[in-house]
Amino acid sequence: MAGRIIYKRESEMPFFPISSGDMSWNRTGTWRYIRPKYEDKTPPCNAACPAGVDIAGFIGLVGEGKYEEAWHLIREENPFPGVCGRVCFHPCESHCNRAHYDETLSISALERFVGDQGLSLEPGSPIIRGRRKERVAVVGSGPSGLSCAYHVARMGYQVTVFEALPQPGGILRVGIPPYRLPKDILDKEIANIQAYGVDIKTNARLGGDLSFGDLEKYVAIFLATGAHVSRKLHIPGEDLEGVFSGLDLLRDINLGKTVHIGRRVAVIGGGNTALDAARAVLRVGGNPLILYRRSRDEMPAFDEEVSEALEEGIEIRYLVGPTEIMGRKGRVAQLECIKMELGGEDETGRRRPVPIPHSHFTISVDTIIVAIGEEPDLAFLPEDIRVEERMVSTDHGAGTSREGVFAGGDMAHLHRTVAHAIGFGKRAAISIDCLIRKVDANGPLQGIRVGESGTLSISKYLSEIARRRSPHVVAFEELNPSYFEHMERNEGSKLTVPERVRDFREVSVGLTEQGALKEAERCFSCGVCNGCANCFIFCPDLSVVKEGGVMKYRIQYDYCKGCGICIAECPCYALSGEREAK
16 A cells, blocks of 8 residues: 655645545456447448548547548548538438537538648658559549549559540539539549559540450459430420530530520429539529429439529429420420329339329420439440449449459449449459459458448558447447537538629638638547547546557556446447456
8 A cells, every 4th residue: 555645735735636646556457347448439420421431530630630631531432532522412411410419510511621631732652552563444534433543553553544535534524513513623633543653544435446355455444434324305396406415514514615505494303413504504694494393302402402503593393394395496495394293102212293184384495404314325335244224233342244344333323422433433443452362352342232331441451450440330329418519510601692603613612720620629529539538537446548549548457347437428439338258
């Protein structure tokens, strides 16, 4: 036992009641039947991310002011933080536990902030896992193709990307207007991918100047040509002059071509392409009217897109379906429509639009933009590559029916989002590496279903020392919110409506550094230690000690008697209790 502690003067005494004694002699660990342990669990935002980004991890780094480290952490899984921070549908936010407390975290705005911070850095030497002689071909330079090329190049392989368009980027280049995705941001992120030795050849269309025979010299091929064929309305008059597809309009605008439209423009559809086309029409002098056959609740477009379109004064008429396009001298003059009502659910789970008899009406129009969905062009495929339901059929590892040929993105899956495309490109990269090294891909891809979000980590595949995480997804009920303050969500500012509609400048201004730090502070850090020191402060046995490295604290089990106070007071549920082995 330590000797008596005697204070000779008042100045030696502590400022508040605290023991100055040493209890190291009293090893109470033998009393324990519950063993507390630090365990990284899975935050719900991480689990929901189709690209597999460690969201809670990068937000924690933002909160510490470590923006460069946050950028590198995102790019371990996703080479497009600046792009995704702008155009991702951020399912991470809809799963954020903060929604049960006040408002969800503005994760997309934080990712955009980190992406922009990273693009301002001096480019360093990329880290590549040993150079190899094998050559891999990627067809298509959209998010899936470039994601695959990026990860395959990191593994040391020589990668050539073939792109049909005159500029790389695929749907990111031609399908998303500059007011949502400035092209200089896309250019910089593509340049960062090319820094890994990725060679991009443009004006190289598979089925045109490029044939499958030209690709036989590559040990593996990844097909990611997207879905760029617009669906038809299949109504009379669709071939009249003045009828365009939404993708064609956006492609011309994004490639800098002059667009000639009339004043009265009907945009048919309710997806993101329809909303983007209408907002683009507004910026080139047209007066767009969106016609959608279902209600607002069934609209597949992102809520933010719909809200911004309405803010800009664009009219949307719901429960309306086109029946005939009428012309004058070979050009569009009127659009006949019929009113709809919603019936039972269809195969998509949405209520089916049903025409109301005798409810036809006409609209005078100069131009009609059709944006009711897109399909992949698969005419270039050899006969031995299996196609099902107008998409390339792939197995669990993105492999097609031809050995050595893989496929992903919009041409192989119905998940038509940038984040899903990135995730499928990463899956293909792992499968290609396993094929070349003659390793069973089922190992690294074990437990991952096609289309499942957030469980595929290429950093763990590339590094045996990568941080391990429990698959348990943390629920709000498992947190201790007593230690968090209610704080308003900060998404950053936007241009005013008059500023927006005059040109194609980016609508969202984004977060300031102060705003990003404040928003990062709102993160609950679900299942991951945030270094709050509650366990250290509250432990009555002084068995919690500070630790360097990844885990911030360590428990000395010789002294821990398993009272569970540390578990109860942990705000993040980073501590768990397990029954002590006999």
